[in-house]
Amino acid sequence: MDPHSLVEFTLGNVLLLNFIQRKVKRKVYNYIGTFLKKLSRIGSNRFYSHSNIPKMPESADLRLNDQSYPLPILTGTEKEHAIDISQLRKLSKFITFDDGYGNTGSCESSITFIDGDKGILRYRGYDISELAEKSNFLETCYLLIYGDLPTPERLQEFNNKIAASAELTQEVVETLRSLPKTTHPMAALACGIQSLGGAYPTLASNNRSSDLEKFDDAACLIISSIRSIAAAQHRFSMGMNHSTKDSTGNYCEDFLSFMFSGDGNDEIPEAVSKALDVIFLLHADHEQNCSTSTCRMIASGGANPFASVAGAISALWGPLHGGANMAVINMLNEIHKSGDDGSKFIESAKAGKSRLMGFGHRVYRNYDPRAKILKSACDQALEALGVESPILEIARNLESSALQDEYFIQRKLYPNVDFYSGIILQAMGFPTNMFTVLFAIGRAPGWLAHWKEIAASGSRIHRPRQIYQGSNLRSYTALEER
Numbered sequence: 001m002d003p004h005s006l007v008e009f010t011l012g013n014v015l016l017l018n019f020i021q022r023k024v025k026r027k028v029y030n031y032i033g034t035f036l037k038k039l040s041r042i043g044s045n046r047f048y049s050h051s052n053i054p055k056m057p058e059s060a061d062l063r064l065n066d067q068s069y070p071l072p073i074l075t076g077t078e079k080e081h082a083i084d085i086s087q088l089r090k091l092s093k094f095i096t097f098d099d100g101y102g103n104t105g106s107c108e109s110s111i112t113f114i115d116g117d118k119g120i121l122r123y124r125g126y127d128i129s130e131l132a133e134k135s136n137f138l139e140t141c142y143l144l145i146y147g148d149l150p151t152p153e154r155l156q157e158f159n160n161k162i163a164a165s166a167e168l169t170q171e172v173v174e175t176l177r178s179l180p181k182t183t184h185p186m187a188a189l190a191c192g193i194q195s196l197g198g199a200y201p202t203l204a205s206n207n208r209s210s211d212l213e214k215f216d217d218a219a220c221l222i223i224s225s226i227r228s229i230a231a232a233q234h235r236f237s238m239g240m241n242h243s244t245k246d247s248t249g250n251y252c253e254d255f256l257s258f259m260f261s262g263d264g265n266d267e268i269p270e271a272v273s274k275a276l277d278v279i280f281l282l283h284a285d286h287e288q289n290c291s292t293s294t295c296r297m298i299a300s301g302g303a304n305p306f307a308s309v310a311g312a313i314s315a316l317w318g319p320l321h322g323g324a325n326m327a328v329i330n331m332l333n334e335i336h337k338s339g340d341d342g343s344k345f346i347e348s349a350k351a352g353k354s355r356l357m358g359f360g361h362r363v364y365r366n367y368d369p370r371a372k373i374l375k376s377a378c379d380q381a382l383e384a385l386g387v388e389s390p391i392l393e394i395a396r397n398l399e400s401s402a403l404q405d406e407y408f409i410q411r412k413l414y415p416n417v418d419f420y421s422g423i424i425l426q427a428m429g430f431p432t433n434m435f436t437v438l439f440a441i442g443r444a445p446g447w448l449a450h451w452k453e454i455a456a457s458g459s460r461i462h463r464p465r466q467i468y469q470g471s472n473l474r475s476y477t478a479l480e481e482r
């Protein structure tokens, strides 16, 4: 045998051997895994008394090249566990890789708790359904930002401050008026918040301790003005004037009046402003989602609350994040136009030809608790408005068919917060391209609470690492030689 074929033969055999080894290994691992599972089932039923159930270890061992690295285990107040790898690179030169952060805890936070498997959402320990029933948006803003429910005096003070901050300075108004007429409302919102920071430079100094000291003023200003900016941009885009003069001090009533006063919609039924209040409250925080993580990332570099919130607004804009409520309405309108009652659409979603928008969630693998609350708010608001919505009937058909269908049951796909919110917002008269703006108004207190958590904890700058997969070192080729 010539040396070349010998090498090929040996390489072939080694590869074959490797393949067989991997197969055998996998079979053995599967067998051991099944055996251990069975044993633990038997154990938990029969042999283990409470005292000898294995406790959560204090550290996890990682073995790399025969070297062992003990990694501390972090346990949250709701008994969630995480392996703390913050010292791993220093000790081993290895980093961890988690594309899209699906399995990475980026911080410790005391603001919001979600258990997606059980359908639990709590702000500062309070269940979302209890808050939706008994609290309101502004009180919830206070709770998220300061950590506890306010006393009556503190709440009054907070509400007064918010009501007093509704009027935009002339410069901010002019900034909004000067934007191209084709500017998307989300771009205008981010721009308006940055310009608001510009109008109050002492609240937006990028000096962390100074911004923290004046944070209460900045937070009230942002929570109040974000709705004035949204309303002003809408009216300017319609060629109308904007005013915040006739405010009553009720956050949602005032917002609806800033938006629609003078166009025949001056009477606002209580059920309608209440439904808007519930929508804002349900969106107020959702822990480390794309926009909130963006806000925390910007804040970690020492940027002020206005810049951090403006960045979060841009992150929210995307259709996979805050833009889904719009997609639901577009889907329902399409179904309505085609004369379908929803049943054909369900079949096409199951065949992978379309996606049932407003269904499914990365975190909730049970009913999204916010969707349940919105469903009844939707019924009440439509009744108060006297609106017969043909798309509501389609939405109900889609929901009841999907909830009985094996495809959706098996994949744990339930309605999410966006399924009903768009129907309410449309009935209230909001243009579809403003739906994500309404999400942003609701989410502002959450972003601010996270800004404060970062600034007050003295957190160091967030700076993930990467695995470089590009070209190795190469030399520069002169332009004329390329």
Ligand code: CMC
Pocket: 286, 289, 320, 321, 322, 324, 349, 350, 354, 355, 356, 357, 358, 359, 360, 361, 362, 363, 411, 413, 416, 417, 418
């Ligand atoms: N309609 C039909 N099938 C679906 C849907 C849906 N809405 N969502 C997921 N699936 C199927 C998907 O095709 C896949 O099937 P298979 O296993 O046969 O390949 C399986 O369910 C798992 O889907 P996935 O895409 O891996 O799930 P994900 O966790 O990556 O995606 C999601 C979550 C929210 C992006 C997705 O469910 C979706 O696109 N939903 C519609 C858009 C939507 O309503 N988004 C708003 C989310 S709530 C707002 C927020 O909190 O920011």
